[in-house]
Amino acid sequence: MILMKDIYKTYDNGVTALNGINVEIDQGEFVYVVGPSGAGKSTFIKLMYREVKPSKGKLIINNKDLTDLKEKEVPLLRRQIGVIFQDFKLLSRLTVYENIAFALEVINESPRNIRKRVMDVLELVGLKNKARFIPSELSGGEQQRVSIARAIVNHPKLVIADEPTGNLDPDTSWEIMKVFEEINARGTTIVMATHSKEIVNTIKRRVIAIEDGRIVRDQHRGDYGYEI
Amino acid sequence: MKFRTLKRHLREGIKNIFRNGWMTVASVGAVTMTLVLVGSFLALMLNLNHMAEKIEDDVVVKALIDTTADDSQIKVLGDEIEQIAEVDSVVFSSKDEELDNLIEGLGDSWRLFEQENPLNHAYIIKATDPQNTSSIAQKVASLSNVDEVTYGEEVVQNLFKFNNYARNIGIVLILGLVLTAIFLISNTIKLTIMARSKEIGIMKLVGATNGFIRWPFFIEGMLLGILGSIIPIVGILVGYKFFENNIQQINTIGFVELLPYNPFAWQLSAILLATGALIGIWGTVMSVRKFLKV
Ligand SMILES: Nc1ncnc2c1ncn2[C@@H]1O[C@H](COP(=O)(O)OP(=O)(O)OP(=O)(O)O)[C@@H](O)[C@H]1O
Ligand SMILES: [Mg+2]
Numbered sequence: 001m002i003l004m005k006d007i008y009k010t011y012d013n014g015v016t017a018l019n020g021i022n023v024e025i026d027q028g029e030f031v032y033v034v035g036p037s038g039a040g041k042s043t044f045i046k047l048m049y050r051e052v053k054p055s056k057g058k059l060i061i062n063n064k065d066l067t068d069l070k071e072k073e074v075p076l077l078r079r080q081i082g083v084i085f086q087d088f089k090l091l092s093r094l095t096v097y098e099n100i101a102f103a104l105e106v107i108n109e110s111p112r113n114i115r116k117r118v119m120d121v122l123e124l125v126g127l128k129n130k131a132r133f134i135p136s137e138l139s140g141g142e143q144q145r146v147s148i149a150r151a152i153v154n155h156p157k158l159v160i161a162d163e164p165t166g167n168l169d170p171d172t173s174w175e176i177m178k179v180f181e182e183i184n185a186r187g188t189t190i191v192m193a194t195h196s197k198e199i200v201n202t203i204k205r206r207v208i209a210i211e212d213g214r215i216v217r218d219q220h221r222g223d224y225g226y227e228i
Numbered sequence: 229m230k231f232r233t234l235k236r237h238l239r240e241g242i243k244n245i246f247r248n249g250w251m252t253v254a255s256v257g258a259v260t261m262t263l264v265l266v267g268s269f270l271a272l273m274l275n276l277n278h279m280a281e282k283i284e285d286d287v288v289v290k291a292l293i294d295t296t297a298d299d300s301q302i303k304v305l306g307d308e309i310e311q312i313a314e315v316d317s318v319v320f321s322s323k324d325e326e327l328d329n330l331i332e333g334l335g336d337s338w339r340l341f342e343q344e345n346p347l348n349h350a351y352i353i354k355a356t357d358p359q360n361t362s363s364i365a366q367k368v369a370s371l372s373n374v375d376e377v378t379y380g381e382e383v384v385q386n387l388f389k390f391n392n393y394a395r396n397i398g399i400v401l402i403l404g405l406v407l408t409a410i411f412l413i414s415n416t417i418k419l420t421i422m423a424r425s426k427e428i429g430i431m432k433l434v435g436a437t438n439g440f441i442r443w444p445f446f447i448e449g450m451l452l453g454i455l456g457s458i459i460p461i462v463g464i465l466v467g468y469k470f471f472e473n474n475i476q477q478i479n480t481i482g483f484v485e486l487l488p489y490n491p492f493a494w495q496l497s498a499i500l501l502a503t504g505a506l507i508g509i510w511g512t513v514m515s516v517r518k519f520l521k522v
Contacts, residue, residue: 049433051433072437074432075432075435075436075437075440076435077435078432078433078434078435079435083433083434085433089430089433089434090430091427091430091431092426092427093247093427102431102434102436103434103435105233105236106431106434106435106436106437106440107435108230108232108233110232111232150434
């Protein structure tokens, strides 16, 4: 499913964010990525949907080698992955409904299916009554949930989330985690960077800890392991 | 592309026109201004051209025949003139006809010459190409039994000069206008797209191809151009009718003749519509190109 071999990433400004990453994640796994701020978690995650290109190393996602991925194939890769961005990345002039529908429009889904799937997923994240709002009319947590809805609406095999509960109150966080557990139970792989000790220590899953661009710990049913 | 995708792009393009609010108004305004100017200039230029051609057609060489020449000599002269390559037609005009023309043009006071007509018989010569008028005049002057050749040298020369000037100035003006417009529009659209460059980046991260992103912009640009051409087209259709009606009334000099409303006004409208749409498409496609490399 996901395979990284000796991955290095040095940004244009000379900062080395990843320093030899080796990891394998199987289909259906639920993985937390933890580590201090600036450790390279977001960079690690951005590799997978090609927002960032590795400087060196071998990277396979969904059985596809990204080393020699053509520019034209990038949209296809991204359609197979649901991404929840640290800063949401919602289209500011579109409504909640239109934002979520966009992910289905790019894959040529029929209008009838789009309507049904969007309404279903809005139900799931509890935003059915705000379908016609635009992002600036929503709270941070609500925007977060829209971004989650967009990521999962086309049933991708892999969902990647960068601090999906970073802006949510504890109650909503747990509800979101329930959604993740649910789609994980259906066989979806989930990779999630997080700073939430409570979540990691309560819902026990595989934990990958990154520090200074290296994996320092990889544990099944692991702990958060850092004191805040 | 599937039909429903095209429908989706159409819908998005139209929605964007409303989402952009004032930017739409600014872009449409820029197209409108340009097309009003281009349309007026085109109408003016094409009509001036038309009139000039009309006058050129009316330019004739008049060979005054020696009063001493007899009928057979006059006939020989007519044949000789007809043999000059650039000559289109030769018509004989007797001195009585000449006087009638004069009286008609200049007034009854010339009637006192009716007793003893001082004029010459004449040949009225038309050139195949008005530009050859002066060379015909020279050749005819060298024939025998020709007293004098007139063709309103200055009128003809000035006319040709004016016509060329007008043509060149018109072309420069229209080119300048269109370039200014394209600059204005692409700047306006660039502003809206700068604001949207972030959105384009997001669309790409969600898996949209460049084509998918570009289409609604393309449609939006075309619609902006078409919207911008509405006022100029209505202006041309109404204004040209108005001019046509009024020029007929003040048309005492004879050569002020407009191109006929149908088809000219309609053709001009079609040109404005197409120009508007092209400017709009060009503006959006050019400015969106840069941001697609995200
Ligand atoms: N686009 C970029 N250009 C240059 N340097 C970058 C870029 N993005 C990240 N970095 C650098 O790479 C390092 C790792 O950043 P990254 O965003 O991966 O950290 P992180 O673990 O996600 O941190 P946080 O928990 O605060 O989100 C940092 O030192 C950061 O300054
Ligand atoms: Mg981060």
